[in-house]
Amino acid sequence: MSLAPPSALPDSSVADRLVIAGRRVSRVAFGGARLTAGDGWGVPRDREVPRGILRAALEAGIDHIDTADALGPAVSEQIIGDVVGDRDDVLVATKVGMLRPGPGEWGVLGRPDYLRQQVHASLSRLRRERIDLVYLHRIDPDYPLADQLGALQQLRTQGLIGHIGVSQPTASQLEEVLLLEPDLAAVQSLYNVAARHDAELARTLEVRGIPFLAYWPLLGRGIAAARHRALFEGLASIGGPLGLDGAQVALAWIFSTLPGAGAVVGSRSAAHLRANARAARLRLDVENLARVTALVDDVLGDTVFDPRTSKDDE
Numbered sequence: 001m002s003l004a005p006p007s008a009l010p011d012s013s014v015a016d017r018l019v020i021a022g023r024r025v026s027r028v029a030f031g032g033a034r035l036t037a038g039d040g041w042g043v044p045r046d047r048e049v050p051r052g053i054l055r056a057a058l059e060a061g062i063d064h065i066d067t068a069d070a071l072g073p074a075v076s077e078q079i080i081g082d083v084v085g086d087r088d089d090v091l092v093a094t095k096v097g098m099l100r101p102g103p104g105e106w107g108v109l110g111r112p113d114y115l116r117q118q119v120h121a122s123l124s125r126l127r128r129e130r131i132d133l134v135y136l137h138r139i140d141p142d143y144p145l146a147d148q149l150g151a152l153q154q155l156r157t158q159g160l161i162g163h164i165g166v167s168q169p170t171a172s173q174l175e176e177v178l179l180l181e182p183d184l185a186a187v188q189s190l191y192n193v194a195a196r197h198d199a200e201l202a203r204t205l206e207v208r209g210i211p212f213l214a215y216w217p218l219l220g221r222g223i224a225a226a227r228h229r230a231l232f233e234g235l236a237s238i239g240g241p242l243g244l245d246g247a248q249v250a251l252a253w254i255f256s257t258l259p260g261a262g263a264v265v266g267s268r269s270a271a272h273l274r275a276n277a278r279a280a281r282l283r284l285d286v287e288n289l290a291r292v293t294a295l296v297d298d299v300l301g302d303t304v305f306d307p308r309t310s311k312d313d314e
Contacts, residue, residue, distance in 0.1 A: 016280035018064075018262045020211045021133045021163040021185045025064035025091045027255070027262045027280040029213065030057040030273065032067030032076035034266035039221070040071045041103045047079060054083045056270035058090065060277045066188075066213070066264045068095035068137055069118050069125075070106070077125035085127045093186075094122050095137035095167055097148070110140025112151035119155050133185055135165040139173055149180050167215075171201055178208075186211045188264065192219050193253050193296050194231070195305040206260045214254050217263040218247050222305040234295040238288060248275055252282035253292050259283075 018027045033040040035050040044050050054065075065084060067076040077094060084090050096118040099107035119134060134155070136148055155161045163185035166177050178184060187205055189198045191214035202212040219228055235246035244252070254263055267273040284292065 016277075018211060018260075020064070020213075020262065021091060021093070023091050023132070026062045026277065028062060028251070028277050029064035029066045029093075029262060029264045030054065030062045031215070031264040031266035032065065032080060033071050033220070034268050035067075035076045035079045036072050037075075039104070040076075041100065043072070043075050047082075050079050050268075051083050053268060053270060053273065054079065057267075057273050057277075058084075060270075060274045062273070062277055063089060064091045064093070064262070066093045068098065068135075069122050070095070070098040070100045070137065073100040074121070074125055077122055081125050081127040086129060091132050092126060092128065093133035093135065093165070094126065094131060095135040096122065097137040097140065108138045108140045110136070110138070110143045110148040112143065112147045115148060115151040116155060119152070119160060123160060130159060131161045133163045133165055134161045135167045135186070135188060137167050139166070139169060139177075145173070145176055146180055149177065153181070169201075171204070174201065174204070184210055186213060188213045188215050190214070190216055190307060191254065191258070191261075192217050192305075193235075193250050193292055194219055194223060194300060195307075196257075199257065202258050202261060206258070211262060212258065212260070213262040213264055214258075215264045216307065217254055217265055218250055219305070220266070222307045222309060223300065223303060224309070227299055227303060231296065231299045234299060235292065238291050238295065244279075244282070245275060247272065248279040248282060249284070249292065251276060251279035252284050253289065255280065255282065256284040256289055 016027050017024050036042055037044050065080055067080055084092060096115050097110050099109050101107055134152055139145060152164045164181055165186040167188040169177055187210060189201060191198050205212045232246035235249040239245060239249040251263055254261060265276045
């Protein structure tokens with residue numbers, strides 16, 4: 001096995017950095033879902049534990065924090081507000097437009113006055129006068145897209161948010177978004193070794209100079225626990241000769257197949273998040289990209305990655 005050494009990477013001094021919302025920040029963003037009690041829901045028993053993980057992320061050089069009002073709900077933003085507050089050396093991004101009626105339940109609400117309300121609530125929880133980047137978490141088919149984006153554009157004009165992004169658009173929705181918001185700052189979408197269908201969307205964005213960020217890059221859900229375990233054991237075997245763990249190989253696969261992309265990665269372990277941050281500089285060669293693909297196809301077989309399924313569901 002081999003990886004492209006750092007000296008072989010284009011502009012190796014910034015290989016682990018990504019320009020987003022006018023800032024050059026860590027290619028691996030810290031995802032706020034793991035700051036909740038579990039799976040994006042609930043208040044941790046001891047809030048000092050997730051606060052410590054977030055401090056460790058900052059100490060590891062991760063200066064890009066990504067969350068959503070629906071995580072908790074509200075819990076993740078509150079903890080980020082406690083630790084990061086209004087620091088101007090950390091890019092804080094959040095999302096509005098999804099609902100959490102209960103554990104494991106998600107909904108979409110793009111009513112413009114609701115979006116405006118939620119941004120104001122996020123500002124309070126994050127303890128910021130201005131949020132660097134706000135994503136429309138999902139496009140709600142029940143309201144005109146122009147009205148949903150218009151609510152965020154109004155807040156940007158008021159100086160309450162800096163930049164606008166969108167999460168999980170289809171190709172046709174992306175075209176409509178760009179007509180309404182030509183200064184789109186970023187797009188997030190599902191992308192990992194087992195969910196590769198948005199690669200074309202990501203490459204379209206790269207051509208247009210719009211950053212793409214992969215969420216659930218380490219398959220935090222989507223396949224059953226036994227398959228998840230087998231897959232990451234196989235990835236660790238591929239990475240073993242260079243001392244890489246399975247998660248680092250999974251992230252290196254993303255950065256190798258989409259060189260301009262970033263990834264939103266959560267963690268409950270300081271050691272793991274430091275390893276994840278180092279993975280931003282790793283690139284797999286063609287042979288090992290093929291090995292990863294073959295492994296995934298062998299482990300998953302006919303199983304389709306389904307983000308509605310927890311990895312604890314057999």
